[in-house]
Amino acid sequence: MTGGGLGLEEARAHLASQPFSVLLGARLVAFTPEQTVLEIDSRPDLLQQNGYLHGGLLAYAADNALTYAAGTALGPAVLTGGVTIEYLRPGRGRTLRATARVVHAGRRRAVCACDLEMIADDGSSRLCAVAQGTVLAVDGSR
Secondary structure, eight states, X not given: OBTTTBOHHHHHHHHHTOHHHHHHTOEEEEESSSOEEEEEEXXXXXXXXXXXXXXXXXXXXXXXXXXXXXXXXXXXXXXXXXXXXXXXXXXXXXEEEEEEEEEEEOSSEEEEEEEEEEEOTTSOEEEEEEEEEEEEEOOTTO
16 A cells, blocks of 8 residues: 555545546556556547647646655645646647656655656557656645
């Protein structure tokens, strides 16, 4: 078990409790101390005017994957403190995959990194963005 006792099924239930994540069709496919993987299938309503996945979707995926990764070290009561993202190439493909890992964790803060790839119909992947974020443990009483 990870994330203060949360396993993959509990983390999936947590994600399913987020209306925006449900709207986007986000799903957790891995939730371990080594890596957290979040996927979103491409669809027409998630594209920008040139036919690529909207950059805001990539930023969302990075933010959520980073936060879930941090949760494996800090527990489930966490909030994003900040995220930076570098877009490398347009997001084209079948599925966006955000793979995050903890770089460093203390008692109240974790720094995480995330690779964002597009998965093609043939299963090949292509890196389209990288992100880094700081996630903070929060006191649930505030």
